[in-house]
Amino acid sequence: MREKVEALVSEAKRAAELIKGSEKIRVISHYDADGIASGAILVQALKRLGKSFHLTFLKQLRSEWIEELKAEENDLIVFLDLGSGCLQAISGLKTPVIVADHHQPQGQAEVVHLNPVLFGINEDLSGSGVAYLLARALSPENRDLSDLAIIGAIGDSQLGSVGPDWGLLGLNREILKDAVDAGRIKVKKGLRFWGRTTRPIHKALAYSIDPFIPGISGSESGAVQFLQDIGIPLKNDGVWRTLDSLSEAEQQKLATEIIKERIRGGEANPEWIFGDVYELLDKPIKDANEFATLLNACGKQKLAWLGLCFCLGIQPEDPMSILESYRREIGKALNLIMEKRPIKETKNAVYILAGDLVSEHVISNVTTILFRSYFTQKPIFSLVKTEEGDLKVSARGNGINLKEVLSEIASAVGGEGGGHEHAAGAVIPMEKQEAFIQLIENRLQILNGKNQNLDEVKNGGRKEKVEGKGLVRYLG
Known part of the structure; x- marks a missing residue:
């Protein structure tokens, strides 16, 4: 594990040198908790360097945003908590690019790509954790931003069942040590x-x-x-x-x-x-x-x-x-689902076919509540219409690796998926709803027959250990 972290840190130092050599920096970050924390980390680090920057939060990196970035004059563009899944589109940018993300890479582009997945670190580091590595590579002074990385990790569902103490594991644990030592967080x-x-x-x-x-x-x-x-x-x-x-x-x-x-x-x-x-x-x-x-x-x-x-x-x-x-928005959405019952239950799963009944901005929270309180025995897949006219899928479940299932099946119907083992999401074309459900059913039928989840097949359910001594030995 140490060799993997050292390789990741080496890439962070490479990205840091690119930032230090740039004056006008464009920052694009995701709009959720992990992305907001990522943006805050880099903004503070850039302020300390005296850099000129412009930060924008996006729900999704779409082609029209790439076109807008092409028209801007920047020395450097930095993508935070997104970008790895849009490398083909990003490859059209002439400005130097850093992608600091933790999602599954798709496509290729000539960028400085700071992503733990590329170094064999597949879990336990959020987008804000990657942003923190970058900030620490810029200056040891940025150690005081470690609490933001922990907040982002928690917002990215990396707290809870990932650890035996319902806590943080892996590199998140290393960052937590930094936060405790810096007097930013108290653990009890x-x-x-x-x-x-x-x-x-x-x-x-x-x-x-x-x-x-x-x-x-x-x-x-x-x-x-x-x-x-x-x-x-x-x-x-x-x-x-x-x-x-x-x-x-x-x-x-x-x-x-x-x-x-x-x-x-x-x-x-x-x-x-x-x-x-x-x-x-x-x-x-x-x-x-x-x-x-x-x-x-x-x-x-x-x-x-x-x-x-x-x-x-x-x-x-x-x-x-x-x-x-x-909270009121989430409560309203739950009441609508329980009243209208847009629910399809099969032998293998529960599907909430909410359409435009529920906002895409609260469906992940609603799905979590439905899974934990009402449909606890089967994986649940909620599908809602997005503002762009696609379908957003939010999935929760135990016993299968939802990240792998959604990534593969969303791709098969022309969409994109990812997330975590027990909490994942996807965006697929509206007209592919039935095809998507059928493919999910086929996959779950196979997995239920094997009676073991994909992670166990892949790596025996083992996680690599890190020492929990903080990032000082890597970054000073």
Whole structure:
């Protein structure tokens, strides 16, 4: 593993030299949490170098944007958290290009290509992690940007089941060490519920789908009754209490009673309610998971610039109002799906054929909730119409490698797919919906017959280990 990281760092240093030799730099980044964090990392690094730059966040790198870039006068173009899947289009640019991405490369182009996949590192490094490697290659001073890389990794679904402690693995773990040493993040063990610092306790429990609490998840009244029964006050001096405000004794009591409820409800691994908690030491929202959600909320509501501001310590608006607006959109979408029931269930999978019923900007969150709360036994594929007239696919599931399945099948119908083993996505032509579903069915039938996922076939389910000592030994 060390040799692979050293090769990746060598490419980062090559990219850094190209940046140092350029004055007018164009930066294009993805609009989700990982992309916003990537943009913030590079913007701060470029500011420190005194470079002139222009940053744009995009949902997708399309041909019209390539044409616009051709018409601009820049010394260098840097693509962050996108670009690897569009190398053929990028090859038409005459300006020198750096692609700092972590998605599966497609096509070829004469660029400085900083992508862990090219070096045999296929998991556990997000787009913002790649951006951080680039920033660290520019200057050791940029070590203080490591917290943004961790936020981006969490936003990119690289937290949770990827690690035995529901934490970060691989190079993400190395970056986390940098963040801890730089005084940017504090790591502690705790109950792994979303909303530790922002939600009233009863709402944090009621809205929790992972871990699931029988009789409490999905029921605010059930959560209130549960807390009253175990003697934990909901308010202190008239103010709603959060999980983070509980005393150590109260947290221990709460954990014990939650485990009891999960045992009574027949949940597998009832004790799996703990995990690593990442506390941000200088952000308006202290929990890294919640901050990542804030960035996603900004991007999906076409406010990526606002997410950038939050990353850089600028707060032009109340972050909680952004989160609440996004939650309302997700809730509205869930209600529409449960009311209209655009659901097709087969022996192998569940398909949510939402069309234009649900926005493409919230479908990934909706799919996660549906998988964890309603359709837990089969993989789920949600299909919605995009603003450009294509179909966006969001998939969740266990037991199969969704990244490989979607990449192959989306490509077979003229689209593009990728993501992670248990959470992946794709964009396909609108008219290919039925062909796509049939190919998915065929593949799942084969995989179910083999009774083992693609990762096990490929590498025995083993992950390569890294030392967890930070990136100092690679970058100084």
